[in-house]
Structures are given as C-alpha cells and as structure tokens.
Amino acid sequence: MPIHNNDVAEIFDEVADFLEIKGENQFRVRAYRNAARTVAGLSRSVADLAAEEKGLDGLPGIGKDLADKIRTIVKTKSLPLLEDLKKELPEGLSALMKVRGLGPKKIAALHKELKVASLEDLKKAATGGKIRELPGFSEKTEQAILEEIGRTKVTEHGTVRFKLAVAEQIVTPLFEDLKKAKGVEEIAIAGSYRRRAETVGDVDILVAAEKSDAVMDRFVHFDDVAKVLAEGETKSSVVLRGGLQVDLRVVPCASWGAALHYFTGSKAHNIAVRLMGVKRKLKVNEYGVFRAKKMIAGRTEEGIYKLFGMPYIEPELREDRGELKAALKRKLPHLIRLEDIRGDLHVHTKETDGRYSAEEMAGAAKKRGYEYLAITDHSKRVTMARGLDAKRLAKAIKDIDKLNAKLKGLTLLKSIELDILADGTLDLPDSILGELDLVVCSVHYNFNLPKDKQTERVIRALDNRHVNIFCHPSGRLINERPAYEIDLEKVMRAAVERRCTLELNAHPDRLDLDDVHCQMAKEMGLKLAISTDAHSMDDLALMRFGIGQARRGWLEPADVINTRPLPELRKLLKRI
DNA sequence: GCCGTTTTCGGCCCGACTGTTTTCAGTCG
Numbered sequence: 001m002p003i004h005n006n007d008v009a010e011i012f013d014e015v016a017d018f019l020e021i022k023g024e025n026q027f028r029v030r031a032y033r034n035a036a037r038t039v040a041g042l043s044r045s046v047a048d049l050a051a052e053e054k055g056l057d058g059l060p061g062i063g064k065d066l067a068d069k070i071r072t073i074v075k076t077k078s079l080p081l082l083e084d085l086k087k088e089l090p091e092g093l094s095a096l097m098k099v100r101g102l103g104p105k106k107i108a109a110l111h112k113e114l115k116v117a118s119l120e121d122l123k124k125a126a127t128g129g130k131i132r133e134l135p136g137f138s139e140k141t142e143q144a145i146l147e148e149i150g151r152t153k154v155t156e157h158g159t160v161r162f163k164l165a166v167a168e169q170i171v172t173p174l175f176e177d178l179k180k181a182k183g184v185e186e187i188a189i190a191g192s193y194r195r196r197a198e199t200v201g202d203v204d205i206l207v208a209a210e211k212s213d214a215v216m217d218r219f220v221h222f223d224d225v226a227k228v229l230a231e232g233e234t235k236s237s238v239v240l241r242g243g244l245q246v247d248l249r250v251v252p253c254a255s256w257g258a259a260l261h262y263f264t265g266s267k268a269h270n271i272a273v274r275l276m277g278v279k280r281k282l283k284v285n286e287y288g289v290f291r292a293k294k295m296i297a298g299r300t301e302e303g304i305y306k307l308f309g310m311p312y313i314e315p316e317l318r319e320d321r322g323e324l325k326a327a328l329k330r331k332l333p334h335l336i337r338l339e340d341i342r343g344d345l346h347v348h349t350k351e352t353d354g355r356y357s358a359e360e361m362a363g364a365a366k367k368r369g370y371e372y373l374a375i376t377d378h379s380k381r382v383t384m385a386r387g388l389d390a391k392r393l394a395k396a397i398k399d400i401d402k403l404n405a406k407l408k409g410l411t412l413l414k415s416i417e418l419d420i421l422a423d424g425t426l427d428l429p430d431s432i433l434g435e436l437d438l439v440v441c442s443v444h445y446n447f448n449l450p451k452d453k454q455t456e457r458v459i460r461a462l463d464n465r466h467v468n469i470f471c472h473p474s475g476r477l478i479n480e481r482p483a484y485e486i487d488l489e490k491v492m493r494a495a496v497e498r499r500c501t502l503e504l505n506a507h508p509d510r511l512d513l514d515d516v517h518c519q520m521a522k523e524m525g526l527k528l529a530i531s532t533d534a535h536s537m538d539d540l541a542l543m544r545f546g547i548g549q550a551r552r553g554w555l556e557p558a559d560v561i562n563t564r565p566l567p568e569l570r571k572l573l574k575r576i
Numbered sequence: 577g578c579c580g581t582t583t584t585c586g587g588c589c590c591g592a593c594t595g596t597t598t599t600c601a602g603t604c605g
Contacts, residue, residue: 027588031577063578101594103603138596191605204605235592237604247605249592262590267605274589279582285590 003074005039005046005516011079012036012066017094018085020104021111034061037268039070041321041516045489050074060320092118100148101141109134123149161199162244163478165508165545168193170244171203174222178205178248182214185253190263195315196548198478198511202245204263212250219248255287258298262286268320276308276324316551333554338547340557342565343372344540346417346440346471346503346531351396352377353385355536358396358412359403364537366410372566374413374531375400376440379427381419388416390432397435411566413437417471422446424460426467433466438573440469440503440531443484447475451485458486459494465575469529470495472505472512480509488517496526499575501561504530504553506546507539518553527561527572 016032019025038061039046049055051074056067073079089111096107096119110116113134114125122145125131131142162170171189179187184207188194191204207215216236220228229237229245237247251259262270263286277284282291288298289307297303302312310327314335317323326332347361348354354361358375365373377396378387388396393416400412418441419427426433426441433439441461449457461467473491474483488502495501502521505512510533513521521528530546532539550560557563561572 025577028577030588034578061578065577101603105602136596136601140595202605230593232593237593263605265605267589270605271589278589283590287591 003047003077005042007077008046008070008073009036009040011073011082012039012069014094015079015082015085017097017104018082018089020097021089021093021108022085023104023108031061031066034268035066037320038062041319044520046070047074048489090117092121095119096122099145101144102148106136109136119149160479161201163199163508164193164197164548165542167200167203167244170224170240170242171205171246174219174224174240174246175205177222178207178215178218181207181218183209183211184215185209186256188260190260191265194264195266195318196545196552198508198514198549202247205246205248206259206263207248207250208253208256208259209250210252215250216248249286251286254295255298257300257303258284258288259286261301261304264315264318266319269318269323272320272324273304273308280308282307314551316548317554319552333556335551336547336555336557336560336563338544340560340563341370341530341543341547343370343374343413343562343569344531344534344543345374345413345415345438345469345529345562346376346505347373347534347540348377348385348417349375351392352382352387353535358400360537361534361540362403362407362410362412364540366407368540368543370410372411372413372569374415374438374440376415376417379416379418381421381427382444387419387427390428393428393432394435415440417442418467419444420458420461422449422457424457424463426461426464430464430466433464436466437570438468439464439466440471440529441467442471443475447484449485451487454485455487455490458491462491462494462498462500468500468573468575469503469531470500471503471531472510472533473502473517474512474514476512477509478511483512488513489520492517492521492524492526496524501526502528504528504546504550506530506532506542506544506549508542508545511545511549513549513553515549515552518550518555522553522555522559527559528555529561531562 012032013036016029020029038059050071056062056070069079093107093111096102114130116122116125126142126146131137131145132139175189186208188206189203190206192200193203209215212233220231220236220238224240225238226241227239229239235249237245239245249263274284277289282289288295289304297307305312311332313323313327344365349358349361350356362373378385380387380389397414400414404412414436415438416436418439420441420443421427458470462470473488476483492502502513504518530550532542534540561569564572
C-alpha cells in the first residue's frame, strides 16, 4: 500500500502528541504539528514529492530533518522516532489527547500515577473513583472526564465531527434566536463553518454588542441547550441536544473586524498573521491590531489585511496554504460564486431513484435561474435504483426531446450516470451513448480493488470517447465510508489528455473531490464540473456546499465547466 | 525543529475560562 499524505500527517501528529506528553520543548512539538498540517494540505502526493530530487524543498515548516523523516516514512512506512516513543510510552496515550479537557500534563499525570494507558483504562479509573485522589484533580474533573468520553464519541480515530450541512441545520434556529437579543449590533457564525469546511468540530457565534449580558443570557437559556460548559462575561460555551458544541463570543463594536478575523481562523492563518504583526512590532488579538497601546486597525477585516499590505482574503482560503503570500503578491484567485453556476450536470428523476419527474426537476432548475440541466439517471447495473437499460434510455431520450420542445428558457441535456464495471468497460453500448448530449460515469460497485487496478479501471472508462465526466471520484462518504484506493492524480492527468473531466460532487455527504484535489485539478489545468447529484427538487440547492468546497480549492469561474453558457459548454464537452 | 527586508542563533500568537487555588497552571481555540 502506498503512503498517503494523511498517513504522514498522522505519524507527525502522533509524534507531537507523545513529545508533548513527555514534556518536550513546545516549539519542537509545534514543528511536528505544523509539518503534519502542511503535508495534509499538499495538493500533490507527498510520496511523489519525496521521490523527486528537490520535491520537498521549500515546503512551509519542513526543513532538512523533517524532509528526511518524510522520505523515511515513504520508504519504510514507519518512523523510527515514533517507534521509539511508543516503546517509552503506551501507544493508547495519543488517543487520550482527543478527550476534551485532557491535555499533555494531565495525561502524563494519569499515566504516571494511575498507569492509565488507553481510553479503556481512563474510563475504568474514572468509574473507580481513582482520578479524584490525584493532586490537581477532583471529583468534578473525574465526572467531567466521564461525560466527555460519552459525549464526544471519542474513538481511537479521533472525535466525530459534524457534517457542515448537519451543523447548519442544528445551529440555524439558535442563530436566528440570538439575532433578536437586546444590544446585538452585529452577529455572524465564524470558525470552520464560515470557512465552509466539509465538517465542523464546533460552531463559533460572534456578536458585537456594547453590553453582553442580554445575549449571553439568551444563549445559555436557549431551548435546545443540553449543557452549559462555560459561562463568562465575554465567552460562553454550550452543548446543544444532538451533541454539537457552540461557543458564543461577545466583543465591543470597535473590535468587530478583529474578532471576526480571529474567530474565523484558521488557527494556522491567525498565527501567520500575528507573526506578520510581531515582525512589525504590532500586536494582533481579537480586539484589534495595536501599536503599543494604540489600536490602529480592527473595526473591519479588510482594515486588518490592508494594514499588512494585502487585499481582503476570503474565509475559504484562510488555511495558511499560501493565501498570505498570494495576497501580498496580489495573486489571489477570484473565487467562484454560486451565481456563476449556469446549470447542474448530475441529477436523478423518478425513472430511477429520484423523487420527481424530469419536467418537475426542470421547473426547479429554472427557478434557480439555470440555463441547462442534465438528466443523469442510473444505468442498469444499479439494480437497486432500477437503472436504465438501452431500451428505457432510448425512451427517456425521446421524452426529453419532447420536453425540450415545450420548455422555455431552460434546456434539458440528455445524459446518463453510467456505471463503470469492474474491468473498466461500460454498462451500456456505444450506440446508445452516441445519442446523448453528455455521459457522466461512476463507480458504484467493486470498491475494494487494489489501487492500480481501480485506477486502470477508471482510466479505461475515460478512454471511451462518449464519456465526459467521472463522478464522485473518490467514492467517500464523509464520516461513513473512506475513499476507495485510487490514484486521482493519475486519473486527472488521463482526463486532461482525453479532454474529459471530473466532478466535484456538491452533496454534503460526499463533497468529492475534496479541496486539496480541487486545487490539484486547477494546477494541472483540468476544468471540473460541480454538480449536486440531486435526487429531489430541493437537492438542487445543495450546490452551495459544492461552491464552498470549490472555493476552498481556490477555483475560479473559468476552472468550472458549468459556469459556461450552453453553446460554450457543448464545445467543451466535445471530444476528438 | 523551523526560520531569517533586523537574525544562521534566538526567537517562536494571544487571550478567556476553569478548577483548585490563594496567584496560577492547564486547556482551548
């Protein structure tokens, strides 16, 4: 099995956990964490980079030592330093770092005094009343630990994060309620939610008000609050029923921009901006930018960036993945917006597993202001969805022709979501595919092929000159199913050569491609399709999640085919 | 362990809240 970027990142993070528990130099710890973040955010395979002479040179936070360690990991799939650390300390300790309220110091004490070596041990020690006996711990901390283990669903693989769409549903009623609180001048949801990350760990609500008591009070007493974790004058935290943690921060109006910037993050982006401040003898915090005691920026986010010689940086870019450098050089992308989308290229109807007719879907698409909509029902291999065989597809084509004759202002595109069979052949014959406006194709079965076979399978499908778009390319379902083994970089290069493309599936359960692969596509000049995979009329609105992901991947309107008017789109869909 | 429009050595973001304490360490974001 090849080494993925995430494998390297996980090893570095684990090293950082152990070093921290050991009480090592905090800056060394930070170096490993930074390196983990850099590797996880790379738009190219770190294994490939490691194979190149200077491939790892100049990566932020990765110097000679860590570059060597990466090469070791790629070559041997392990890191001697980590193996040594695991001999010194029990392997399970790193999982304890995921328990909220437990940090390196407490974990070290629990291990030293109670021989706690795993989540299991921790639970036992807490239930047995052992923890309260330790200095610095109490019965209260013991209870808190037990609650945390239950509440956050801590596993060996970390804590469960909420899908963005789920978090949106849970937090919207609270957000709407807080808007009505007395004294609220400005209010926004910040954090990873505002950066449109695919999942969020918690939700940060920010309020500007001269007096905080009314809004704080309304917050902690909101109907859906299951537990108040902290309650202060400027900051409170609650857990809503369903387990989502929400933090509320209240700042003075003059600090709105600084606070919004600070609480939007990412943490890495903030640290980088603060460092720019330190170099100019300025202090950047959530209240503003200060020279000595004098506030010189912070009412708006724009003002802060301007002070450092940069244009406004969109939240989706704030991951410290090169956006600050790009901003300084005035090379920021003009990110795609929802309004740029002119049509959806992947939707289902009740002919297979959708809920509405093509006509109803067309009506919903028209309401959204779309110019075109591709009807892409499943092909016969997807028996569960009653996929179309050639005969039924032929009838569907005729029906769409009839519909198009009476539709005004919107064109339905004749298409199919064609299954790629295990050997890379396609589920329907070329003769019928030639009748379609475009063909999108997907993998729905045989997920467990070896990586090279899976990659070959998909590329073979792309060899067919009727094929235009490879859908939900990694096959992952967020929080539910990992991606199948596939070399997407290779698939993308194949797509560029064959004048076809990949989909960014906008469904919030998928968001597939991820942000890193979107950026990879952009860098190799591959123009993507952003589609919802809608199974109902409402689903067309999921496009906004795809746009969020695309923006995180630095995509501009020109990088996406369904921003084009129909005649241009048709040209782009033509293969030689 | 990284890094450099002051630097190859000596720095490395910053503040709020909690808990167990009597002035602060630990944790979090």
